[in-house]
Amino acid sequence: MYRVILSCGWALIAALTAVASESTVVAEKPPAQRARNAIDRWNQMSPEERERELAKLPPERAQQIRERIRRYNQLPPWEKQALRERYQKFAQLPPEKQEIVRRSVRAFRDLPVDRRGLVREEIGRLRALPEGQRNARLSSAEFRSQFSPPERQLIRDITAYFPGQLK
């Protein structure tokens, strides 16, 4: 009986230690796993708190945000996780580089459809290359001849800063 009580005691101590060290364990996880972006934190707020925040905006804009969050929450878990990880990497960039990524992607969106495909393929190829070969390709005559200066710039920027793999 004494041994049983003693074993239970040890087990309880172990369990409590595990619970107490929860935050430590979470902190030791890779950044992508512990990443909690503003949307995740928003989802953790109570409905009253969310509505209180949204009430500070014009009703139409508040409704748009509600709708966009609903769509984000409806993404398949795997996609949401991948996006979360990519955002975590993006958020770790300095603000000026984040701005470069935003600008480059907007510039990419504004490209004609036929150019978008070429640019995207080029970015994919470059990102797969080791740094030395990538730099050689970026300064090659062939590269210059295939892409316009704005295209070359956005290819450079996205290749350098866009987080995660391009599928």
Add this chain to the structure above:
Amino acid sequence: MNCPMEHRKPETLVAYAAGELDGETAASIERHLRVCPGCRLWVAEQAALWKTLDIWEAPAVSADFDRRLYRRVAGEVRLSWWERLTRTLRPMPLRQILPLAATACLLLIASFLVQQPDQLAPPHPGAGLVRADQVERTLDDLELLRQFGAGNQVEAPHADTM
């Protein structure tokens, strides 16, 4: 001589009471017993115990003892694996099982919390408030990353916005 009881060596007295000591050691014990009432009492009790054991006779074994014993052994051998497994738990009283079960549950919950800290965490009112415009900016960035990162959506970037 050192007192065997004080030095936690009662086996010397046991050997003396059983008459197993050599003459010299036995004589020294006897000298000690004359001056030590504690050891004297202990030896007297031990001697009484030996005497009782000497006169005790074991009850006779019944005629069919062997037959019943072998039948019972054979019964044990025929137990199924489930009976053997549950048999080990059967004599354990409920008050011993309950703490074990509670501990197991606690361990399960603790490991779940460690693995999935978000799943059981309730909303934290007032903790980590996020402004709506902050959410909007994050949504913009997420949308941008999603549209550019997913190959099949690049050609129609506004088809599935968040």
